[in-house]
Amino acid sequence: MPELPEVEITLKGIKPFIKEQKINKLIVRQGSLRWPVTDGIESIVEGQTVIAVSRRAKYLIMQLDRGSMLVHLGMSGSLRVVSAEAEWRKHDHIELQLVNGACLRYHDPRRFGSWLWSLGEHQQLAHLGPEPLSTDFDGTLLWRKAKARKMSVKPFIMDNKIVVGVGNIYAAEALFRSGIRPDRPAGKISKQRYELLGSHIKDVLAAAIEQGGTTLRDFVNSSGEPGYFQQTLAVYGRGGKGCITCAGILKDIRLGQRSSVFCPQCQR
DNA sequence: CTTTCAGCCTGACGGC
């Protein structure tokens, strides 16, 4: 499922094909996504040029001459560069055709993603926390924001107002690498341990980007290939199996309605 | 203010 690394992989893959290219046509076959695709978006974007493509949190932003398209891959979405004649597959919902002949297909079985248009700033981007891979983010910031918070540390680091882009997979992995139990109250963790957690969040996200992202079921990059980081996962999806460090049995608990796997021996 | 939780959606999987 696309988290920050998978969105970054997608960005890198699509950018060369669409940057500075003029839009020939946008086709919306299924506009019923997480939010309805902006009404009339097809005629709005036709003839405009893609000035820049970027990522903020798990959103992709395509900046046009006037206004921008905001794309979210939800949980099962992917964007692929295909040829103009490529067959439409089941769950291909949107196609962006460029004048240079490239086509971008948006595929999303669960339809939790979105594809929105706005002339100004998108509401979705208004109240986001810092980017985890930027210098704006570190363990000290986590420690400062965690003061007096009773929430468990795992849902805390997954809160977009604290830091963006840390989803269930990478939260679990970063906590394991840091030796911190996911259910420890956020406000009761030392500054020193937060420094460790902050750097492990950066490391695990950077490593996942290098491996092409994590593919559990749906994710493929813009060429249709899976990522390889799942081979590196120490705890996510391994509840009941042996810890890679101490061989103890990994525990699977629910925090904030999310499955949270950890090692009771290695994580305190 | 903080925290919790329903709802959106499809496909995979287990039990019967």
Next chain:
DNA sequence: TGCCGTCAGGCTGAAA
């Protein structure tokens, strides 16, 4: 074999 219930997950907005 097929039907049904459950789960997975990001994000929002309402409720507590």
